[in-house]
Amino acid sequence: MPETRNVRGPRSVALVGPYSSGKSCLFEAMLEAAGAPVKRPADPRNRPATTEIRVGHCSYLGDEWSVLDCPGSIEFAFEATAALTMADIAVVVCEPNPAKAAAVAPLMKYLGDEGIPYLVFINKIDTLDGGLAETISALQAHAGAPLVLRQMPIVENNAVAGYVDLMSERAYQYRKGQPSELIQIPASMLEEEQAARGRLLETLADHDDALLEKLLEDIKPTPEEIYTDMHKDLVSGAVIEVLLGCAESAGGVRRLWKTLRHDAPEAAETAQVRKSVDADGPALAQVFKTAYVGHTGKLSYARIWSGTITDGMTLNGTRLGGINRFVNGELTKVPEAKAGDIVALGRLETVPTGATLSANGNAEALPFPEASPPVYSLAIATTDRKDDVKLSAALHKLAEEDPSLFITQDVETILHGQGEMHLQATVAHLAKAYALKVSTHKPSVAYKETIKKAVHEHGRLKRQTGGHGQFADVKIDVAPRQRGEGFQFIDKIVGGAVPRNFIPAVGEAAEEATQKGAFGYPVVDVSVTLVDGGFHSVDSSDMAFRTATQMAMKEALAKADPVLLEPIDHVTISVPNEYTARAQRLLTGRRGQILGFAEREGWSGWDDVEALVPEAEMHDLIIELRSQTMGLGTFRKRFDHLAETKLAP
Ligand SMILES: Nc1nc2c(ncn2[C@@H]2O[C@H](COP(=O)(O)OP(=O)(O)O)[C@@H](O)[C@H]2O)c(=O)[nH]1
Ligand SMILES: [Mg+2]
Structure with missing residues (x-):
């Protein structure tokens, strides 16, 4: 049996994987197996998709853990990525179905690229149809390191009844919701078991010459040797350990726990290797999620990488108002949190998601993932105009909570996000948390127009209203320019046909007139040349020249072959x-x-x-x-x- 490692500080595991692979179910099974209280949905078979990270605190065999249940949908991938940045280890949850293996590809690539240690948990083993080999090879095609299957399913009456652990060479029978029972390895499996164990050892021997030598000389390695190799190779990313289970009936969940316990790096190791942070240093934490929760106000989910954070201390210039742990979906106040912990920090009003926290606020910023550029947009409007200010404030908070949401405010207010579900969830949250009535619609396309033909136009304003009249006369050439060249005004007046002081008004009015062309859209890429004109020494004014120019421009733009x-x-x-x-x-x-x-x-x-x-x-x-x-x-x-x-x- 593996020796218990002396673990420093709480560790954290992120459950990730494609949508509906059973992460949330596994989250609950893991907490339950660890004796922590769990809230299960009323109808677990019909649970809604996870759209936000869920955190659960528990302790398993004396080790403290934070378990992070991540959304599987690509539309909420930012939440999962942020959680992975904080976790010591990831469990990639997938199904025993080769057709679904490709769905894990981007995730495995990300984990490999980022150097995040992970193992694969093939869940829903109760649905296994035929062998596991196809699933393993389909997954292998997308993995950056060799997958080593650590367990073999025991199949009885066409159903998976338990497993053989290839490292300890022990067999276990699943018992619904209970620890598995130790049994004899079925005689019919012995040959297959030996072959599978041989493959596991060979893969480990690729990174361990001493083990390789033993294998070549037919010497049985000690269990300790194998466990040490697996831990080392998993942490370095040299191999990917594969486990099996059935989250629904808690099958294989304790095995998963024990593997995590043995193989997951310590928080201090993660801090050192992935963050270049000394866990014995002063208080340092990083915020990975921001949420505004009813009367609790702003909560900053953070992992503490070094030192101790105590309630009331100042972090990045803001006084901390509460340290909360996540127990059974509820927040429980604690006086302090230490390196390795994941907690929700209260009232850090000025601290954004991703921020690195320290007592003096001067700590070097730890890297934080960037959200993917948006791929779907919706225009949003209040149903009651007097809610506009409220909407704008709420959107500001939403964007702070969710860095994968982008907001632009121009002619329309537009939400840009990661997909239809993402924006629907955003709007639902907006309605619920801020009591705002809004409607959404397809954003309008920013059409423009231009002209194809040069025209000459004459604009003349002559108005006599009682004493003092209005007079201006402009002759302009309006011509198309190359795409992207923009608007240009040229003054070609010689001999004072239009006095100098009125010419800027003509230029401005000409440009203003391009805001709405023949089709009602902004007109781009035109030049307007003032070639001639006339004035009256008393009745001319900026205003009069403006009006005359507008008249001329309207005519010109309509006649000059406008195009959309x-x-x-x-x-x-x-x-x-x-x-x-x-x-x-x-x-x-x-x-x-x-x-x-x-x-x-x-x-x-x-x-x-x-x-x-x-x-x-x-x-x-x-x-x-x-x-x-x-x-x-x-x-x-x-x-x-x-x-x-x-x-x-
Ligand atoms: N047959 C079977 N179904 C499971 C198992 N684990 C989860 N499920 C079902 O798979 C569906 C998705 O589970 P959920 O935990 O929400 O998946 P998530 O999207 O990965 O969080 C639910 O209907 C679960 O009841 C399992 O081990 N076996
Ligand atoms: Mg889920």
Whole structure:
């Protein structure tokens, strides 16, 4: 049996993996197995998708843990990424179904790239149909290191009844909601068990010459040797340990706990290796989530990397108002928290998500993940205009809580996020937490217009109203410019046909007139040249020249062959290459002009497809892309140019 390591400080494990693989179920089973109180949903088979990190504190065999249940949906990936940044180890929860293996690819790549130790928990083992080999090899195709299957399922009457642990060579029978029972390895499995154990040892021997020598000389390694190798290789990312279980009936959950207990790095190790922080140093913490909770106010979820944080101390210039632990979904106040802990800190009003906290506020900022650029947008408006100020304040807080939400405020207020579900959850939260009635709609496209032909126009204002009249006369040439050149005003007056002091008013009025062209959209890329005009020594004024110019511009813009311009985006879709052709069809179906495709840099088996796509076709692109690529396709876009269009908006 492995010796108990002397663990310093509480550790943290993040449960991640594709949507519906059973993370939330496993979270509850783990807390329950650790004897912590757990709130289960009324109907566990119909639980709503997790959209926010859930934290649970517990202690297992004397070690303290924070378990982080992360959302699986790509639309809430930022929450999961933030949690992973804080965790000592990740458990990638997936299903024994090779067809679903690709869904784990981006996550495994992220974990590998970031050097976050992880193991794989193949959940729903009760649904195993046939062998595990296909699932393992499908997962292996996306993993950056060899997967080592540590357990073999024991199948009885076509159902998984338990497992053989290939490291201890012991067999266990699952007992619903109870610790598994030690049994004999079924005789029929012995041969297969030996072969599987051989594969496990060979993989470990790839990183341990002493073990390799023993294997070659047919000497049985000691259990301690194997456990030490597994721990070392898992922490360094050299191998990925694979466990099995059934979260629903708590099968394999204690085995998972014991593995975590043995193999997860200590908080101090994580601090040192991944954060370059000395765990014995002064108080240092990092905020990974911000939430505004009813009357409690602002809560900053933070992990403490070194030292001790006590209630009431000053962090980054703000006085701490409460340290809370997460017990059974409720907050419990504690006087202090020490290195390794994950707690919710109260009332750090000026502290944003991602901030590094220290007593003097001068600590070097620890890295924090950046949110993916938004892929879906919705315009939002209050149903009652007098709520506008309230909406704006609420949105500000929402954006602070959720760094993957972006807000722009121009003609419309637009929410930009990670998908339809993400923005729906945002709007639902807005309605609930801020009692705001809002409606959402598709954002309008920023059409522009321009002209195709140069025209000459004459504008003349002559008005006699009683004594003092108004007079101005302008002759302008209005001509198209190259796309992107913008507006230009040229003054060609010679001999004082229009006095100097009125000319700026003509220029300003000409530019103002481009705000609304023949189709009602802003006019871009035109030049206006003042060539001639006339004035009256008493009746002329800035005002009169403005009006005359406006009249001339209106006529000119209508006569100069106006055309509508639509914004075109440069779009790069990333997909596993089996979907490349589909992505291209999807783009051409949206009036996209394909520029080409190439291997996605750093992503084996993925392609980037580039195209120019009208913005008017972009609104629900992500929805269709995800539905056609098992949720894996993503894109990024940037404005490219304005193009003439005949489509009426
Ligand atoms: N058959 C089976 N179903 C499971 C198991 N674990 C979870 N589920 C079911 O899978 C669905 C999704 O579970 P959930 O924990 O919400 O998944 P999450 O999205 O990964 O958090 C629920 O209907 C669960 O009841 C398991 O071990 N076996
Ligand atoms: Mg969940």
